[in-house]
Amino acid sequence: MQPPVFATFHDAYRAVLELVSTHPQHETSTRGNHSRERLNVSFTLADPRHRTPALAARRTNIVFNYAEVLWYLSGRDDVEMIGYYAPRLRTLAADGRRLTGTAYGPRLFAPRGDSQFDRALELLGKDPDSKRAAMTIMRPGEFADPANPDVACTLAVQFLIRAGHLHTVVFMRGNDALIGLLCDVFSFTFLAEFAALQLGVGLGTYTHHVASMHLNTPDLPQAQAILAEPAAPPAPAEAMPVGTTWTTVAQILHWEEQLRAGRCALTAAQVAALPLEPYWQQVVLLWEVYRQITHQGGQPITAEVLAALTPQHRWLIACRWPDRLPSTGERR
Numbered sequence: 002m003q004p005p006v007f008a009t010f011h012d013a014y015r016a017v018l019e020l021v022s023t024h025p026q027h028e029t030s031t032r033g034n035h036s037r038e039r040l041n042v043s044f045t046l047a048d049p050r051h052r053t054p055a056l057a058a059r060r061t062n063i064v065f066n067y068a069e070v071l072w073y074l075s076g077r078d079d080v081e082m083i084g085y086y087a088p089r090l091r092t093l094a095a096d097g098r099r100l101t102g103t104a105y106g107p108r109l110f111a112p113r114g115d116s117q118f119d120r121a122l123e124l125l126g127k128d129p130d131s132k133r134a135a136m137t138i139m140r141p142g143e144f145a146d147p148a149n150p151d152v153a154c155t156l157a158v159q160f161l162i163r164a165g166h167l168h169t170v171v172f173m174r175g176n177d178a179l180i181g182l183l184c185d186v187f188s189f190t191f192l193a194e195f196a197a198l199q200l201g202v203g204l205g206t207y208t209h210h211v212a213s214m215h216l217n218t219p220d221l222p223q224a225q226a227i228l229a230e231p232a233a234p235p236a237p238a239e240a241m242p243v244g245t246t247w248t249t250v251a252q253i254l255h256w257e258e259q260l261r262a263g264r265c266a267l268t269a270a271q272v273a274a275l276p277l278e279p280y281w282q283q284v285v286l287l288w289e290v291y292r293q294i295t296h297q298g299g300q301p302i303t304a305e306v307l308a309a310l311t312p313q314h315r316w317l318i319a320c321r322w323p324d325r326l327p328s329t330g331e332r333r
């Protein structure tokens with residue numbers, strides 16, 4: 002029995018929200034959360050590049066999505082970086098500094114050169130038909146301390162090369178259908194595309210298996226608003242540039258840190274002059290948009306930076322921060 006295949010994550014996300022909100026199997030109550038739940042929810046994405054739904058009511062934080070996956074790639078677990086983009090994550094850091102479960106970076110990408118990710122790619126390089134390239138995330142005994150607020154939700158990520166394409170399978174013990182699902186699929190499909198480029202193979206399918214797919218009761222109205230939106234034409238999905246390497250990741254993380262710390266501000270022309278592919282310049286532009294939102298005390302985002310974004314990114318920013326748009330200039 003195989004999971005349904007969706008052309009885009011937009012379609013899969015809507016289908017999951019519909020299933021969990023309208024046809025729940027269970028009502029659960031754990032750790033202060035009341036939820037509607039379906040067990041054993043799985044889907045496959047035919048094109049993992051279509052990773053961002055076009056749903057205005059979701060108010061997707063595309064800046065956070067890029068920040069989270071680059072935070073993973075950095076191999077870090079500090080709340081300082083990721084808490085800048087998602088302040089609510091600070092509450093999950095038991096010691097106020099580090100995230101123990103949400104930080105998949107140290108488990109997948111550290112130490113650099115001998116990480117689970119490095120070893121999985123090395124194995125596939127030598128034995129492309131292998132079915133051993135699985136990277137585990139949740140650790141034995143991780144839930145032993147009932148006071149631990151942050152236990153990894155992802156069990157494992159597996160890569161398989163078949164017919165010259167990298168197929169990715171993710172196994173999760175639990176997934177929040179509104180918030181976590183969107184962020185996790187963004188990150189894991191992005192990591193899949195990065196891995197395929199490092200291996201020099203095509204990008205295959207992405208499959209997501211979740212034991213407990215749930216929707217917290219307070220999120221039900223937002224899920225219903227999302228489901229009530231008219232169908233949107235799929236947004237174009239840009240491919241990660243072929244030359245993307247760990248050096249590219251380091252360059253992007255450099256600009257992320259500069260802008261987060263407020264050490265610099267960038268104009269659209271300055272970003273366009275950076276020795277980065279337009280794909281990665283977009284990510285730097287998003288860091289700059291967020292710097293303006295967080296560091297400039299309520300000022301609108303500059304029209305020139307907004308105009309330099311792709312239409313999809315501009316639309317996502319407009320949905321998320323409508324009160325920070327310039328009063329004149331292009332909005333869509």
Ligand SMILES: O=c1ccn([C@H]2C[C@H](O)[C@@H](COP(=O)(O)O)O2)c(=O)[nH]1
Pocket residue numbers: 031032103152153154155175176177178180181182185
């Ligand atoms: O990557 C993540 C991390 C967390 N969660 C959600 C799932 C649960 O709703 C909640 C964690 O709560 P417990 O399962 O640990 O109680 O966070 C996700 O969906 N994805």
